[in-house]
Amino acid sequence: MIQGASFSRPDIHAEPGLQARASNGFNLGLVGYPLSHSLSPRLHAAALADSGLEGVYNLYPLSPESVEGDRLQTLLQTMRSGVIDGLNVTIPYKQVVLPMLDELTSVASATGAVNTIYRRNGKLVGDNTDVEGFTVDIRRNLEKTGLNWENDRLALVLGAGGSARAVVYALVTAGWGVYLSARRLEQAQSLLESYASKSISLSAMPLEASALQALLSEKSINLIVNTTPLGMAPWEGASPWPVQIPLPPGVFLYDLIYNPPETALLKAAHVAGLRGANGLGMLIEQAALAFERWTGQAPSRQSMTQAVQSRQL
Numbered sequence: 001m002i003q004g005a006s007f008s009r010p011d012i013h014a015e016p017g018l019q020a021r022a023s024n025g026f027n028l029g030l031v032g033y034p035l036s037h038s039l040s041p042r043l044h045a046a047a048l049a050d051s052g053l054e055g056v057y058n059l060y061p062l063s064p065e066s067v068e069g070d071r072l073q074t075l076l077q078t079m080r081s082g083v084i085d086g087l088n089v090t091i092p093y094k095q096v097v098l099p100m101l102d103e104l105t106s107v108a109s110a111t112g113a114v115n116t117i118y119r120r121n122g123k124l125v126g127d128n129t130d131v132e133g134f135t136v137d138i139r140r141n142l143e144k145t146g147l148n149w150e151n152d153r154l155a156l157v158l159g160a161g162g163s164a165r166a167v168v169y170a171l172v173t174a175g176w177g178v179y180l181s182a183r184r185l186e187q188a189q190s191l192l193e194s195y196a197s198k199s200i201s202l203s204a205m206p207l208e209a210s211a212l213q214a215l216l217s218e219k220s221i222n223l224i225v226n227t228t229p230l231g232m233a234p235w236e237g238a239s240p241w242p243v244q245i246p247l248p249p250g251v252f253l254y255d256l257i258y259n260p261p262e263t264a265l266l267k268a269a270h271v272a273g274l275r276g277a278n279g280l281g282m283l284i285e286q287a288a289l290a291f292e293r294w295t296g297q298a299p300s301r302q303s304m305t306q307a308v309q310s311r312q313l
């Protein structure tokens, strides 16, 4: 049985979620803040059921404001001791957690962000399954719509925060040229600096109508990826794309937001006759990959999708 458990007291050994560990089951969970709208418990409940495994997936909402002492460290120590078998990490701890771990995978190290922690030989290993999750889903979507992952390779990424790090890394590793557009130009520049040796065509630009217009008049962009939160609560109806600029013809639009399923940006793409997808496929894939790291079993993506679609729609 899966149970969500709150994590509000410093003594984590007393937490109900930890006591709820199935005797022969996996003790999994998610740390971050806030977590009340997380779909991860449903995804991992479906993955456990589909794989025929016993286990729990607990929520550890550690408010950064109310942290006394280092409760994240304490939680990690509990995992190191073998009580917790696997953790997902989300905002605001994806970067903060890095120095607290014993090892990092090459992807976690390159992106500077961890979304999955697993244990190997008593050591905590930080990984980032957002990169592969995005790669698998965008590739599948492009191939379904006739665009070619190997040949159509110029992307415009909107936003330069945590998820943009995974998206840009996935694209440049696959050989794509990337234009990274952010409202704070220095944020985009600093993100690209870490990947500079991977590709010759990486450029940062402001997220402004004039800059986007100039780019589109010169370059034929194959893919636009929204990594800003504009379009999800509390910004439903908002879009990062300036209304006065038509979306470029033939482009595929991928919005990392999955709730609502069709953001204002995706809707504009569909109205313009363009193809696009929301981030649900990436969400499922990154969760399934984390589950594989923890349990060694590949869960059914279909079961996981059904588990969250019934709640979303």
Ligand code: NAP
Pocket (backbone or CB within 6 Å): 091, 130, 159, 160, 161, 162, 163, 164, 182, 183, 184, 187, 207, 227, 228, 229, 230, 232, 240, 256, 257, 258, 279, 280, 282, 283, 284, 286
């Ligand atoms: P983040 O680290 O906070 O980064 C957000 C980026 O968007 C930053 O560059 C931020 O700029 C920019 N931004 C925020 N508000 C903006 C505005 N009004 N106008 C222009 N730019 C704005 O967040 P994140 O972790 O990357 O997450 C971003 C989105 O991706 C969220 O909606 C999240 O749910 C989604 N996501 C989906 C998946 C998936 O599996 N599908 C995975 C991860 C994230 P500033 O730094 O200047 O604020």
